[in-house]
Amino acid sequence: xxxxxxxxxxxxxxxxxSAVPLILASCGELITERSGVLNLGVEGMMIIGAISGFALxxxxxxxxxxxxxxxxxxxxxxxxxxxxxxxLITNHVATGLALTIFGIGxxxxxxxxxxxxxxxxxxxxxxxxxxxxxxxxxxxFGHSIVFYFAFALxxxxxxxxxxxxxxxxxRAVGDSPESASNQGINVRxxxxxxxxxxxxxxxxxxxxxxMIYTPQWIENMTGGRGWIALALVVFSTWNPIKIxxxxxxxxxxxxxxxxxxxxxxxxxxxxxTALPYIVTIIVLVVISRDxxxxxxxxxxxxxxxxxxxx
Amino acid sequence: xxxxxxxxxxxxxxxxxxxxxxxxxKDVKAAFVYIGPTGDHGWTYQxxxxxxxxxxxxxxxxxxxxxxxxxxAERVLRQLANSGHDIIFTTSFGYMNPTNKVAKEFPNVKFExxxxxxxEHPNVATYAARFYEGRTIxxxxxxxxxxxxVIGYVASFPIPEVIRGINSFTLxxxxxxxxxxxxxxxxxxxYDPGKEAEAAKALIDQGADVIAQHTDSTAIVQMAEKAxxxxxxxxxxxxxxxPKAVLTSVENNWGPxxxxxxxxxxxxxxxxxxxxxxxxDGMVVISGLDSQIPGDLQAKVKKLQADLASGKVHSFxxxxxxxxxxxxxxxxxxxxxxxxxxxxxYVKGVEGDIPK
Numbered sequence: 169x170x171x172x173x174x175x176x177x178x179x180x181x182x183x184x185x186s187a188v189p190l191i192l193a194s195c196g197e198l199i200t201e202r203s204g205v206l207n208l209g210v211e212g213m214m215i216i217g218a219i220s221g222f223a224l225x226x227x228x229x230x231x232x233x234x235x236x237x238x239x240x241x242x243x244x245x246x247x248x249x250x251x252x253x254x255x256l257i258t259n260h261v262a263t264g265l266a267l268t269i270f271g272i273g274x275x276x277x278x279x280x281x282x283x284x285x286x287x288x289x290x291x292x293x294x295x296x297x298x299x300x301x302x303x304x305x306x307x308x309f310g311h312s313i314v315f316y317f318a319f320a321l322x323x324x325x326x327x328x329x330x331x332x333x334x335x336x337x338x339r340a341v342g343d344s345p346e347s348a349s350n351q352g353i354n355v356r357x358x359x360x361x362x363x364x365x366x367x368x369x370x371x372x373x374x375x376x377x378x379m380i381y382t383p384q385w386i387e388n389m390t391g392g393r394g395w396i397a398l399a400l401v402v403f404s405t406w407n408p409i410k411i412x413x414x415x416x417x418x419x420x421x422x423x424x425x426x427x428x429x430x431x432x433x434x435x436x437x438x439x440x441t442a443l444p445y446i447v448t449i450i451v452l453v454v455i456s457r458d459x460x461x462x463x464x465x466x467x468x469x470x471x472x473x474x475x476x477x478x
Numbered sequence: 479x480x481x482x483x484x485x486x487x488x489x490x491x492x493x494x495x496x497x498x499x500x501x502x503x504k505d506v507k508a509a510f511v512y513i514g515p516t517g518d519h520g521w522t523y524q525x526x527x528x529x530x531x532x533x534x535x536x537x538x539x540x541x542x543x544x545x546x547x548x549x550x551a552e553r554v555l556r557q558l559a560n561s562g563h564d565i566i567f568t569t570s571f572g573y574m575n576p577t578n579k580v581a582k583e584f585p586n587v588k589f590e591x592x593x594x595x596x597x598e599h600p601n602v603a604t605y606a607a608r609f610y611e612g613r614t615i616x617x618x619x620x621x622x623x624x625x626x627x628v629i630g631y632v633a634s635f636p637i638p639e640v641i642r643g644i645n646s647f648t649l650x651x652x653x654x655x656x657x658x659x660x661x662x663x664x665x666x667x668x669y670d671p672g673k674e675a676e677a678a679k680a681l682i683d684q685g686a687d688v689i690a691q692h693t694d695s696t697a698i699v700q701m702a703e704k705a706x707x708x709x710x711x712x713x714x715x716x717x718x719x720x721p722k723a724v725l726t727s728v729e730n731n732w733g734p735x736x737x738x739x740x741x742x743x744x745x746x747x748x749x750x751x752x753x754x755x756x757x758x759d760g761m762v763v764i765s766g767l768d769s770q771i772p773g774d775l776q777a778k779v780k781k782l783q784a785d786l787a788s789g790k791v792h793s794f795x796x797x798x799x800x801x802x803x804x805x806x807x808x809x810x811x812x813x814x815x816x817x818x819x820x821x822x823x824y825v826k827g828v829e830g831d832i833p834k
Contacts, residue, residue: 186676382701386517
């Protein structure tokens with residue numbers, strides 16, 4: 169086996185790159201859930217972001233328009249969810265599932281004309297520094313702006329929820345919408361905002377897949393990553409830093425199992441393929457087993473509709 | 479009431495007349511059943527290109543995409559057979575039993591099943607392509623172009639089709655370069671760009687400088703382009719996705735066969751048969767060779783292509799041994815179609831075990 173230090177750096181860099189969409193979508197969904205709304209439409213919002221980003225990039229040729237357009241598309245589709253669940257008070261679970269089915273269908277429809285078109289190259293930062301420090305260089309340098317943003321996001325999210333007044337309001341709305349409402353907080357407005365923010369992050373996660381990670385459009389290209397992102401939020405017990413850990417373990421095992429196959433480790437391949445799912449759940453359950461903390465961080469009113477007049 | 483009866487009598491007469499005219503005019507309608515979406519830019523996409531060729535030849539076509547290989551397939555087939563289709567193409571292995579079952583109920587409708595072997599009723603034909611011939615060409619190019627002598631291969635599922643491809647590729651590569659090593663990674667998916675890219679990256683990080691694939695998306699050739707190694711396109715010409723990396727592609731070309739068979743129905747000459755076409759019949763097409771392939775290799779590949787087409791060269795010519803050293807094909811002999819269709823053992827030189 170090759171024990172080159174730069175080889176290790178390369179593997180870590182690929183693990184981080186594969187974790188980016190999970191981190192983005194999970195951190196977005198985390199804010200939504202912290203406000204008490206369970207949106208199971210992550211996969212649908214991601215795939216809408218993926219096709220919107222790719223289509224805008226192909227049509228306008230501008231990467232900036234494409235990235236922001238994908239986020240806007242995520243916002244727009246989550247507005248449907250917000251309107252249904254917050255204004256029309258529909259069931260969160262059913263509406264979220266419908267959103268995913270809708271997203272997959274409509275993305276396929278829009279995408280018909282974009283199959284078989286190569287994507288554009290996305291610019292990377294600090295490429296000149298790529299060979300300066302052993303081990304660390306491939307990890308730190310030569311990535312897209314979205315990559316750096318994704319790794320800052322868990323910390324920003326954590327700070328936002330713990331240290332800012334708006335973060336406190338979001339948590340209050342998620343834990344006890346009645347009390348928050350009595351304090352004069354517009355619960356519906358806060359939840360709308362959190363849902364739309366979640367949509368924007370899922371849109372960005374989708375755009376990362378179709379524009380940066382594997383620059384192309386094919387149907388269903390998110391491949392279930394939205395569901396993994398959802399699971400990460402729950403198993404991380406609504407903690408953004410643990411989302412980061414979970415996403416790295418998941419991405420890590422996916423990539424390491426390919427390396428083990430290529431080296432010729434004699435473990436059944438089916439087991440290796442299942443490994444990321446099993447280990448990620450076990451690790452997150454183990455590091456989050458303090459039941460008092462789970463109770464504290466679980467949004468008490470998650471998935472429950474809130475009527476202002478009761 | 480009286481008026482109503484007359485009106486319905488007249489309208490049913492008109493309807494009957496229309497139906498009769500339609501039947502007399504031999505307006506052949508063809509239907510296609512797809513396993514994936516037509517937007518996969520791979521397997522289903524290529525079948526749909528074939529369908530469009532049938533349209534262009536002046537026939538009406540219908541397609542149903544994303545049909546699971548379950549009882550759903552039967553329902554879809556029955557509905558297509560009931561709604562006036564004369565010939566139905568079922569384009570995935572798992573449709574084998576549903577196709578035969580429904581064919582029994584509709585003896586006047588022709589059924590064509592891709593990649594299967596069951597023809598239980600006179601109105602069922604089967605067809606497949608000898609993709610392994612294309613992989614003989616890829617193996618020859620890969621074995622010559624590699625500098626690290628490590629070739630990566632991203633595989634999908636352990637079925638004879640894929641094993642046959644790996645064997646054919648490895649035999650050809652070893653023939654031109656006995657020192658090469660083929661590293662195989664099973665992605666357990668036909669298309670998931672993210673996973674395919676990760677599998678390719680792992681192989682590249684481990685020193686592979688040529689990557690072959692038996693999954694459908696373009697993610698692998700794009701990853702190869704980024705990493706500066708060579709790759710081959712799958713199912714369709716993928717050159718525009720990775721102009722520097724892609725040396726050539728093996729394309730699935732179903733159009734001519736589809737047009738032939740639909741025309742046969744129109745002429746009343748359709749018959750049951752099993753078709754297994756390769757390079758010679760144009761069902762497997764090698765895209766243009768990249769200019770990075772040196773002139774002598776280009777000439778060699780062109781000759782090999784012509785010899786495979788004429789049948790002078792067979793991808794599986796003995797002596798061929800399996801991994802344990804048992805003789806599979808004797809010297810001077812070639813593997814027969816029965817052996818190829820059920821091939822579930824690696825040839826000597828392929829590393830690792832087939833996932834069970």
